[in-house]
Amino acid sequence: MTTRKILAVGYPEAKHFALNDETKVRRLVVWLEDNIFNTELPQDFLDNLRNVSHPQWTQLFQEYLITCQCPVDPVAERTAAIDWLLREALRLIAPLQNGNAAGDQAMSNGDGQATTIDPTSPEFQQGVNKLAAMLKMPTHPDASVTFKAVANLMERLAGGNEYHGSNDPSAFQVTLNEIALGFETADKGLTDACKILRLLHIDQMRKLQTQMDHALVAVQSITADPKTNSDLGKIGF
Amino acid sequence: MRSYEEELQYLEKISPVCWRIKKGFVPNMNVEGIFYVNEPLEELMFEELKHSVGQGGGIGGFLPGVRQIANVAALPGIVGRSIGLPDIHSGYGFAIGNMAAFDVSDPKAVVSPGGVGFDINCGVRLVRTNLFEKDLQPVKEQLCQTLFDHIPVGVGSKGVIPMNAKDLEEALEMGMDWSLREGYAWAEDKEHCEEYGRMLNADPSKVSLRAKKRGLPQLGTLGAGNHYAEIQVVDEIYDKFAAKVMGLEEVGQVVVMIHSGSRGLGHQVATDALVQMEKAMKRDKIEVNDRQLACARINSVEGQDYLKGMACAANFAWVNRSSMTFLARQAFAKVFESTPDDLDMQVIYDVSHNIAKFEEHIVCGQQKTLLVHRKGSTRAFPPHHPLIPVDYQITGQPVLIGGTMGTCSYVLTGTEQGMLETYGSTCHGAGRALSRAKSRRNLDYTDVLNQLEKQGISIRVASPKLVMEEAPDSYKNVTDVVETCHAAGISKKCVKLRPVAVIKG
Numbered sequence: 001m002t003t004r005k006i007l008a009v010g011y012p013e014a015k016h017f018a019l020n021d022e023t024k025v026r027r028l029v030v031w032l033e034d035n036i037f038n039t040e041l042p043q044d045f046l047d048n049l050r051n052v053s054h055p056q057w058t059q060l061f062q063e064y065l066i067t068c069q070c071p072v073d074p075v076a077e078r079t080a081a082i083d084w085l086l087r088e089a090l091r092l093i094a095p096l097q098n099g100n101a102a103g104d105q106a107m108s109n110g111d112g113q114a115t116t117i118d119p120t121s122p123e124f125q126q127g128v129n130k131l132a133a134m135l136k137m138p139t140h141p142d143a144s145v146t147f148k149a150v151a152n153l154m155e156r157l158a159g160g161n162e163y164h165g166s167n168d169p170s171a172f173q174v175t176l177n178e179i180a181l182g183f184e185t186a187d188k189g190l191t192d193a194c195k196i197l198r199l200l201h202i203d204q205m206r207k208l209q210t211q212m213d214h215a216l217v218a219v220q221s222i223t224a225d226p227k228t229n230s231d232l233g234k235i236g237f
Numbered sequence: 238m239r240s241y242e243e244e245l246q247y248l249e250k251i252s253p254v255c256w257r258i259k260k261g262f263v264p265n266m267n268v269e270g271i272f273y274v275n276e277p278l279e280e281l282m283f284e285e286l287k288h289s290v291g292q293g294g295g296i297g298g299f300l301p302g303v304r305q306i307a308n309v310a311a312l313p314g315i316v317g318r319s320i321g322l323p324d325i326h327s328g329y330g331f332a333i334g335n336m337a338a339f340d341v342s343d344p345k346a347v348v349s350p351g352g353v354g355f356d357i358n359c360g361v362r363l364v365r366t367n368l369f370e371k372d373l374q375p376v377k378e379q380l381c382q383t384l385f386d387h388i389p390v391g392v393g394s395k396g397v398i399p400m401n402a403k404d405l406e407e408a409l410e411m412g413m414d415w416s417l418r419e420g421y422a423w424a425e426d427k428e429h430c431e432e433y434g435r436m437l438n439a440d441p442s443k444v445s446l447r448a449k450k451r452g453l454p455q456l457g458t459l460g461a462g463n464h465y466a467e468i469q470v471v472d473e474i475y476d477k478f479a480a481k482v483m484g485l486e487e488v489g490q491v492v493v494m495i496h497s498g499s500r501g502l503g504h505q506v507a508t509d510a511l512v513q514m515e516k517a518m519k520r521d522k523i524e525v526n527d528r529q530l531a532c533a534r535i536n537s538v539e540g541q542d543y544l545k546g547m548a549c550a551a552n553f554a555w556v557n558r559s560s561m562t563f564l565a566r567q568a569f570a571k572v573f574e575s576t577p578d579d580l581d582m583q584v585i586y587d588v589s590h591n592i593a594k595f596e597e598h599i600v601c602g603q604q605k606t607l608l609v610h611r612k613g614s615t616r617a618f619p620p621h622h623p624l625i626p627v628d629y630q631i632t633g634q635p636v637l638i639g640g641t642m643g644t645c646s647y648v649l650t651g652t653e654q655g656m657l658e659t660y661g662s663t664c665h666g667a668g669r670a671l672s673r674a675k676s677r678r679n680l681d682y683t684d685v686l687n688q689l690e691k692q693g694i695s696i697r698v699a700s701p702k703l704v705m706e707e708a709p710d711s712y713k714n715v716t717d718v719v720e721t722c723h724a725a726g727i728s729k730k731c732v733k734l735r736p737v738a739v740i741k742g
Binding site for chain 2: 174178179180181182198199202205206209212213214216217219220223224225226227228229230232233234235236
């Protein structure tokens with residue numbers, strides 16, 4: 001497992017790594033610090049840590065882990081501590097990797113946000129509001145909500161040749177009054193709101209069903225091999 | 238012995254299309270019975286009862302429909318009412334067109350193979366195309382012949398899809414998932430199928446070797462009797478929105494209807510179970526009014542074994558209809574020199590009208606798990622029911638009503654009222670008016686074929702001499718049946734279909 005994590009974090013020496021080789025373990029720790037964690041520890045402490053042949057290295061490493069709030073004791077459970085460091089590193093780089101893998105949209109849920117954007121900054125708010133105005137969309141006081149709505153609309157506008165299932169919902173033209181809610185409320189406004197919730201829910205379910213259909217088709221590409229043999233056929237009397 | 242007039246004392250008309258059968262009509266009724274009929278159907282129903290009075294029994298070994306509904310009302314554990322749908326006619330034990338639900342939490346509640354029927358998961362599937370009648374006319378005969386060549390029909394017919402014993406075991410357990418895995422079905426087919434084409438409680442070890450032997454060569458065959466594959470066109474649209482959701486845009490659009498079941502396998506599963514259940518009845522001292530109503534407690538070994546075997550037969554029927562869909566798609570692609578995809582040959586829906594299933598229903602304000610027997614009755618769930626496909630959440634479940642050879646068929650949708658009144662059930666087809674033997678005596682097959690030709694309907698049959706058994710005159714008028722369900726509010730008319738080509742056993 002550890003080997004896979006080392007590969008996943010992108011450690012260049014991953015192929016030659018060995019957990020029982022003390023120097024290699026130390027080098028990995030240094031690489032993780034320099035390339036992923038970038039902790040703001042005093043420079044001389046980090047320099048000492050970088051010196052993998054330092055006589056007090058183990059002690060330094062222990063201190064380092066304490067500042068990282070590692071729950072594992074590095075002396076008693078050395079492997080577990082390394083594993084924890086790798087997991088932390090993966091957790092840090094995961095959102096960035098998701099952002100890069102935008103090509104695989106069919107199965108991703110679209111949660112890979114760019115972490116470098118500050119949604120509270122005035123530039124962001126202005127930009128999003130401008131986008132919304134161009135698309136003739138209402139804005140929300142929270143710019144990130146507006147941004148999500150803009151993204152949803154863009155996705156739909158851009159998805160002209162996307163798979164829509166057997167029934168294209170955009171083809172329907174029906175008023176809310178014609179749709180049965182399934183239960184009764186005394187207030188028309190409330191009834192309409194419930195119907196809209198129903199429709200939104202159905203839309204989500206359709207998307208889920210489409211994903212399932214895609215998954216089935218993917219499996220079929222491996223398993224399916226339909227055959228017929230007309231010699232077997234026999235018409236009854 | 239009561240006179241006909243005395244019998245009538247127990248029947249009461251409670252609405253223009255609904256009659257009540259009061260307790261006492263037959264002994265030990267636990268609940269009342271009801272049946273839905275309009276005037277022409279009412280006449281047939283009462284005539285049958287009148288005939289049977291003084292004869293001691295019924296016609297052709299079966300009791301009249303009204304009495305069968307009442308006898309079912311006397312079964313242990315039944316809840317609500319024993320319900321007769323407008324297409325009801327006498328059958329083995331339960332009438333065909335009788336729906337009854339049993340409370341699973343009641344230890345005495347039973348499951349009865351007679352309440353499912355011998356052709357387990359006999360059902361109807363409707364496949365749409367983007368073709369119109371004018372596209373069809375020039376190649377109609379050729380298409381009809383190609384379909385006939387692809388889908389073997391008739392008693393003892395054998396299918397063209399190679400299958401060994403291991404495949405069959407897997408198909409019995411997996412249902413349509415097997416067809417999907419092997420590439421005979423599309424992912425979207427599963428979505429638009431009752432139960433998603435797979436009963437999860439199926440256990441192939443509960444199906445006898447004899448049943449498997451009968452089923453093995455029959456995969457992808459229509460069978461005989463009232464089973465058929467029809468090319469139909471949309472004749473009338475009543476609910477534009479619902480029709481559009483199903484992909485039926487305009488009058489004249491071509492669809493394919495497949496009506497078939499589990500062939501010899503289902504028949505054998507039912508026969509095997511009846512033998513076991515007679516023993517169980519003696520042991521558990523279950524009393525019934527009619528020997529044909531053999532049953533066993535749901536939680537007994539016999540009851541559970543039957544349900545597991547029945548689920549296998551149901552799965553077989555779905556694999557069978559999926560295989561025939563595959564063959565029909567091939568036939569269309571060949572004749573129109575296109576692909577099934579380009580012809581938009583999507584399954585609109587696939588219903589089962591001979592099955593027993595565990596479902597959640599509201600009984601006297603309480604949610605209960607019921608074992609719902611539908612024999613010659615189709616599930617018709619309302620809009621927003623969690624068990625219907627996402628595409629039909631707004632319109633309600635499509636209900637496919639197959640007509641008889643040469644008459645029209647219908648697509649209905651499920652309603653809230655049906656959920657409350659009939660546990661989400663409605664009619665299944667035309668329903669026989671004359672017994673098979675009587676049809677053979679009264680009708681001539683050449684007249685029947687000539688009549689179809691006059692109507693411009695192409696036909697291919699394996700055994701023309703049996704055609705008159707299935708002639709429209711042998712059946713109740715499907716339009717009366719559908720109108721009654723619509724008027725009673727237990728389902729809603731959506732589309733009417735008219736046949737242009739038929740293949741039959």
